[in-house]
Amino acid sequence: MLSFEFIIPYTPIPPPLVKGKITMTATVTQDYKITWEKLPDDYKLPDEPVDNINQPSLAAALTESLEFAGKLPQNALAPTNYGICATVNGKIVIKAPDWAYVPSIRVAREEVKRSYTPQLQGDMPVIVMEFISDTDGAEYSIKPTYPPGKWFFYERILKVPNYVIFEPDSGSIEVYRLHNSEQYLVQPPDENNRYWIAEMNLNLGVWQGTRENRTDYWLRWWDEQGQLLLWGSELAEQERQRAEQERQRAERLAAQLRAAGIEPEA
DSSP states (O other), X not given: OXXXXXXXXXXXXXXXOOTTOOOOOOOOOEEEEEEEEOOOTTOOOOOOOOSOTTHHHHHHHHHHHHHHTTOSOTTOBOOSSOOEEEEETXXXXXXXXXXXXXSOBOSOGGGGSSOBOTTTSBOOOSEEEEEOOSSSOGGGOOOOSSSOOHHHIIIIIIOOSEEEEEETTTTEXXXXXXXXXXXXXXXXXXXXXXXXXXXXXXXXXXXXXXXTTEEEEEEEEEOTTSOBOOOHHXXXXXXXXXXXXXXXXXXXXXXXXXXXXXXXXX
């Protein structure tokens, strides 16, 4: 079986306490053997329902604007609630972030229908997101024992450069940046309350408005020039307004010609 292997020492570093959520601490140091192996075809994936009713819409909105802006290459992967795998100390670990972005996969898409294994099948995700609706604090778990917590998995196993935790109901966003390839640190927003995602050359921020009959908070992308990446419905509305302005301009011109005694058709 083709695989890639790493052995890393780990001394757990607790994430910051956020909004009163309880996080565990640990004092032991342990070596973790990490391999990147294809998920067996007969492996039964966790069948967990989406725990946030807004998750599918939020994820689709993030992907759609990238696609319409031409910023979703053909070999990129933008999975939602989809298993990302690693084998830690001989045991398969799968976490399914609510949204993630992988710049490039190196295999046919048919090979990543069920799950995705970084290093083996393509690039490491450059960003993962969790949309939370409860208070169990799973997004902050640094539990190192099997099965490891989400925070531990993203920070210490996958080493994803950017980790976003978003509360759709309140619009609260936390963006963590991997420091020295070993620890997530809070990333402060810029003067526009946006966060620079260097690996994507885009800014991420919170926007309030309506999409798919949901009027609330959304995560949106802005380019380097500060231009909002539009959804398909917004592009269609923009085109409708352009066509309407052109129609009005043509009517004004026709009226001017008639006033001058000239038939527009002529």
